[in-house]
Amino acid sequence: MAPIPTPSADPADSPESYVGLDAAAAEQLARRRGWSTVRALPPGAIITLEYLAGRLNFEVDGGVVRRCWKG
Template sequence: MTGSDAAGEDAEGYAGLRIERARELARRHGWASVRVLEPGQLITMEYREGRLNLAVRDGVVERSWEG
């Protein structure tokens, strides 16, 4: 499965995981890149197919989405 094939449900399935585990699973699922976002971090809003975004607090994923 490639990152673009992993879209939708898979992109949203990382909440609650420790960041290390989330990165490992993202690689297995074929995501082209993973962007880790800390609380309050400024981010660009451009959409990138195949990129998994992980909003992380205290080392745990709170939210995940493609783009």
């Protein structure tokens, strides 16, 4: 039987540090800090609640990150 893979740890980064940044600049910064997936969503977007290690979510309104969370 094959071993169960262990997901890699999220980067040691605070999602709150992206709030207020320009969305494009925030995405570039997140990728430099080691996030494998960066997802920009409009306010009120309907999304599934599965957690994906290494993903950072941005709620973007008017080109600015208003909220940010892992997974």
